Structure formats: C-alpha cells, structure tokens
Amino acid sequence: MTDSAGTFGAVTTDLDEAPAPDQTANVRTVLVSSLIGTTVEWYDFFLYSTAASVVFDKLFFPSENAFVGTMLSFVTFFVGFLARPIGGVLFGHIGDRIGRKRTLITTMVVMGLSTAAMGVLPTYAQVGVLAPLLLVLLRLFQGLAIGGEWAGAVLMAVEYAPPGKRARYGAWPQLGLALGLGLGTGLFALLGNLLDDDQFLTYGWRIAFGLSLVLVVVGLVIRLKVDETPAFERMRRLQGTARIPFVELLRDRTARRNTILGLLSRWSEGAAFNTWAVFFITYATATLKLPRNTVLVQVMLASVVLALMLLVFGRVADSASPRRLYAIGALIYALSVYPAFVAFQTRNALLVGIVLVLLLGVVHSVLYAPQGTLYAQLAPVRLRYTGMSFVYQFSGIYASGLTPLLVTALLAAGGGTPWLACGYLVLTGIVGAAATLALRKRDLFFSTTR
Template identity: 60%
Template sequence: MTTTDTTDTERSDTPDQARTVVAASLIGTTIEWYDFFLFSTAASIVFPKLFFPAGNETVGTLLSFATFAVGFVARPIGGILFGHLGDRVGRKATLVATMALAGVATALIGVLPSYASIGIWAPLLLVLFRVLGGIALGGEWAGAVLMAVEYAPPGRRGLWGSSPQIGLGLGLALGTGAFALLGSAMDDEAFLDWGWRIAFLVSLLLVVVGLVVRLKVLETPAFRKMQEDADVARVPVVEVVRDAPSRRNLVLGLLARWAEGAAFNTWGVFVLTYAVMTVGMPRTGILVAVTIAGLASAAVVPLAGLLADRFGRRAVFAAGCAAFGVGVYPAFLGLGTGSLTVVVIVLVLMLGAVYGVQSGAESTLFAELFPTRTRYTGMSLVYQGSGIYASGLTPLILTSLLALAGGSPWLACGYLVLTAVISVVATRALRPVVDL
C-alpha cells in the first residue's frame, strides 16, 4: 500500500526559500554535469591524443573511453558514502561537499601534463581525478533531486523533481559548447596543446557561484521531521538491502534505468566519436549539434515533469524508454548521411525530445521508491549503480560492436533496442513505497 511520507504542514517554508531550493538544485547539478561532460567530450576528441601512447587511434579511443567508464565505477562508491551522510547528517551539508570535490578534481585535469611530458603518470593521474569526480557526482544527483522533491508542493512534485534534471542538459550544452567555442577560436594545434584546458579551469569559478547559492538553502522539511522523530537510519545501505519493498525496487530500478543511461551516452558521448571518426564529419559541427540537442533536452525536461504529475511517473518514463528503442535504427540511418542538418534533427529528436522525457520523469520516480530514512542512499544506488553498465560502458560497448561489425552500426543498434525492452518491462513492475 502507498503511504504518505511527508505532510503539507512540513512544507511550510517561505516561498523565497522554496525558490532558492530550486535554484540551488538547478545551478548545482548544471555545474556538476558541466564538469562531468567536459570529461566525456574530452575523452572523445582530446584525451586519446594527449594522455595515452601514440599509435593505433582506435586503441587510444578505447583506452580513453575505459577511463571515462572508471568514473561510473566510482559513482556507486560516492553514492554509498554521500548517501550515508545525506541520510544521517543531512542533504545540505552533503551537497556542499560533493560540489567542492567535483570542482577541484575537474580543475586538476585542466593542469595535468600530457603523456609526452610525464609518461605513464599522465593516464594514472587522469584516472585518479576521474575517480574523485565520479565519487563527487555519485553523491550529487540524489541529494539535488531530494532538495527539490522534499520541498515540492502536492501535485507539483514531478515538475519540481525534474528541475535538477534540467541541469543535465544545460551542463552538456555548456561542456560541448565550451569546446566548440574554443575549437573555432583557435587552430587544432593550439586547441590540443592548451585551449581545451581553459574549459576545465573555468569550473572553479562556477563552483564558487554554486556554493554561494547552495549555502543559503535550509535543510529539507522531510529530513528535519525525520530528525525530530529520531527516525534516522543507522546504516542506510543495510536497511535498503534488508527491507523487502526497497530491495525489490532497487533491483528493478537498476534495470529500469538501463535505457536512459544508454540513451544519453549514445547521443551525448558516443556520437562525437562516431560522427567524426566513422562518418567523417567535422568536430566543431558535431559539437554544435550536441550543444543544440542539450539545450532542447533542458527545455523538454520540465514538460516531462508536468506530464509525470498528470499521467504518473512510471507511464511517462516507460514511454520515453520505448520511444528510444523505436528510434534507434532510424537515428543511425540519419547519422550515416553525414549531413549536419540531418544530424542536428536526429539529435534534437533523440537527445532533446526522447531523452528529455526519460530524464524529466525519472528523478521523482526513483525518489518514490524509498522512505525518507533511506531515500538518499536508495536513489543513489539505483542511479549510480546502473551507471556502471548503462552509462559508463555504453561508449566502450558501442565502439567495440562497431569495430566487430566492420564499421556498420547495426549490432550497436540491436544492443540499444535490447536495453529499451528491459527498461520498459522493469519500469512497469516498479511499485512506489511512498507518495511524496
């Protein structure tokens, strides 16, 4: 049976505070995802040339994507660590820590010497900074969502819960847009030598702005009520695993998110390599296309949140996963034309519209799967645990399937369709345990 986890009287904070909460969630996730997508974009077009031994370009790309995947392996660690703190100490303090850690890790990549300068230390340090950033992001997402959802008024929780997801599209647009701007302002030699580093160093300035806003936010009403009731979980991750409804939702949630993670990393990450190396499109052109699609996604996300309030989170998220599966083959046909106009249309539809629907509905959906005392940890385990295979390994898997098929994308498409089928089935089987 669905229970009510928080009451309206617990949400009595001022409208100004509520607006600050939404702004803090949005700004924070935008900055965190900007950091993250800088790395994913650089993993496609910069890191293979700078931080790995010269030689086979495909091998360099695979090694770079493997480094990219390491961050996703680190994210569940961050989810457990910061989830524990978020469920016991509070959402606010945890989110301040995650933002500071992510900013420092990103800036350090911006000053990292190349393989030609320090040899094997270059990829090793790159992995270390990637791990630190992954740990930070592992604790960021659930806390940012909970800041919005646990303040949201009744009937608008899908919309409010979608606000941190807008930051994902904006962060992608800022990350790829920064590289597109820098790439167009200088020649390839200057860009690879030092130009790309500017985008990483700018992260420190953005983090300062984000911390100022985030420090103004009060703790969420739901967490304060839990503290007043002395209902704080001793070891949240253990409770998630032991509690039967939470355990069931954890397993199904891990499967449900597969298509969403695969979708984003296909259209936002893998496409950069595929369009440039396989199709032969210019780098700046495809970066601009992804930037436009990221902005489109940011616009669609709140609409998906509204739809989730109207028709239910599961129905909207499942519809987005199904649309992803249906659109995969036509999308790759469009990418294969090499026409920038066609590619922009494909990415706006698949990354902007279809992925925007998935992203906008999932945050509140996953928040409803766990009670307040273990919600931060449970959401983190679902989102960050699935990130290992659904997100981090996607570019590596698709690149390998592309090579196996001799450059043909159809094996890769078959894999993506399979993820969509799994996600739709798992999503329909989810059973929320609270009514936020």
C-alpha cells in the same frame, strides 16, 4: 503512519505535507540551488567525456592505432562510473544521517577541485605514464563526487515540493545534465573556433577545465543559503535517522524489490544518453567524418532543447505519473534506434543534426524528466538518499559507463556498420520499459498527485 509501503494511504506523511508558508521563498532558492549545483557537477563530469572524445586520446593515450587510443580514452571515462556507486553509498549514508545540504556542499567542492586539477595536468609526452595515471585518479574523485550529488539535488527539490507538483520540481535538477553538457560542448566548440588545432590541444581545452572553479564558487554561494528539507527534519525529529542506511535498504523487502527494478529500469536511460551525448561525438567525427565543431554545436543545440523539454515533461509526469511516462520514454527510445542510425548513414550534417536534436532533445526528455521523482518514490525518507544514489550510480556502471565502450566494440565487430550496436541499444530500451512497468503502484512510497 510508518515508513512502510503498501498503498499510498499507508505511506508516511513526510512528502504529503506542503512546505509551510514561510518556506515559500526558500523553495525558489532550493530550485535554483539544485539546478546550479547539478549544472556545475554535470559540466565537470561531462566535460571529461567531451575531452575523452576529442583530446585525451591524443594527449594522454597516444597510439598509432586510432581505435586503440579512443578505447583507452573511453576506459578512463568508464573509471568515473566505477567510482560513482562508491560515492553514492558513501555520500548517501552521510545524506541520510546528517542531512542533504551539508552533503551537497562537500560533493560540489570535491568535483570542482578535481576538474580544475585536470586542467593543469602534464601530458604523456611530458611525464610519460604518470600523466594517464593522474588523469585516472582525478576521474575517480569526479566519480565519487557525482555519486553523491545527483540524489541529494533531486531530493532537495522533491522534498520541498507541494503535492501535485513533485515531478515538475524533480525535473528542475535534471536540467543540470542538459545545461552542463551544453556548457561543456559549447565551450569546446567556441574554443575550437577561436584557436587552431595546435593551440586547442596545447592549452585551449585547459581553459574549459579551469572555469570549473568559477562555477563552483557561484554554486556554493547559492547552496549555502538553502535550509535542510522539511521531510528530513521531520523524519529526524519523529523517527531518528537510520544507523546504516544501506543495510536497512537491503533488509526492507519492498525497498529491496524497488531497488532491483530501479537498477534495471535505468539501463535504458543511461544507455540512451551516453550513446547520443558521448559515443555520438566520436562516431560522427571519426566514422561519419563530420567536422568536429559541427558535431559539438549539434550536441550543444540538442542539450538546449533537452533542457526546455524537461520542464514540459516534468509537468506531464505530474498528470501521467513518473512511472508511466518513464516507461513510455524507454519504448520510444527503443523504437527510434534503428531509424536514427539509418539517417546517420547519409552523412548529411543537417539531417544528422536534426535527428540528434530529436533523440537527445525530445525523446530523452521523456525518460529523464520523471526519473528523479520516480527513483525518489522507491525508498522511505530515512533511506532515500542512499536508495536513490545506489540505483542511479550503480546502474551507471553498465548503463552509462560501459555504453561507449560496448557500442564502439560492436561497431568494430560489425565491420564499421552500426546494426549490432543498434540491437544492443534496442534491448536496453525494452528491459528498461519492462522493469519500470513491473514497479507496483502500491509499493511506491509517496504519490505525485494531490
């Protein structure tokens, strides 16, 4: 058997082999390591997005025009997404050459130090234009780190998983996004309740960034206990690693086609998450005039529901297949956009909160639970870290990073009404579903069934 696609029967045995009996205990450590690692990374990354919505526009991008300040704040949010594909290719190359474990340790350290440094930055009032420049520089380092983290964490789980359980194992690292978001927004809400506005803007937000160092230490202790994946070790022993994984990825016709379709499929999930978890915070506070802490608590509750539902739909994906479930999730997301914004227009805090929990907590879990395993199927094991990272991180530029900017701009173009923005979001869902369904089963590099 070779690393070329065709039918599942012609695919390598690397993932068709269950972990050896003496690796069972290590599998549990792998799942915990993947979960904590992605939780720390996403806590750091999306802590920035929360701060961009409620703090940075005031401290680093002051403007007499609130719209301009918000847009500038979201521009720096976007900068992190520009760095992510670079980090994806860089750390993907390292991960496919020397292994998943050592790469993940590096990404965690870079992310933790970058986030903690943000917590001690001087403001625009203190040092002028140097403040936003330093913020952008640290955001770039965050982007590089998260660019290499996600794929490695998912691969650690999927490549250790026994046949028939790959999608549910692959869903565990995805919980990190929900938990990281919940920790960040929840901590901001807690600090907002304990401190008045002046205290929160002066030093309260900095506490949340400083705690990143504590989380990183905990994550490193667990991550250092994990062994390299059996799939990578077998590949290195039997085939040898790719010399330049990204070049080989582009040369492999099947992997190249899968990569293009993966990039398009990601548009739906990235746009959905960054609308409900990032743009929504600003929209609910600035346009709907809901209290900031109420909105942060709503996002935190939605993230808790998301974490629970990811485990449920991870199991469903093992039966329905990650490809089919992801396409269904993209279509449900597209159908839910207009009704959601109709409900938001009521400005009823309870109704808005319920709708957000349904959108981010339930609908998004149908998309996000199978995503990691689906993207792991797009490339052979010797190119898998690079392939997954490129699909997820390059698409993050337009699917994730641009979404708050585009939706905010379309909101303004619509005179404050959300219907133009809704049309764009529906389009992303349709494109994502169509691209996912265009992935041919015979071109996937391993099966998720026994």
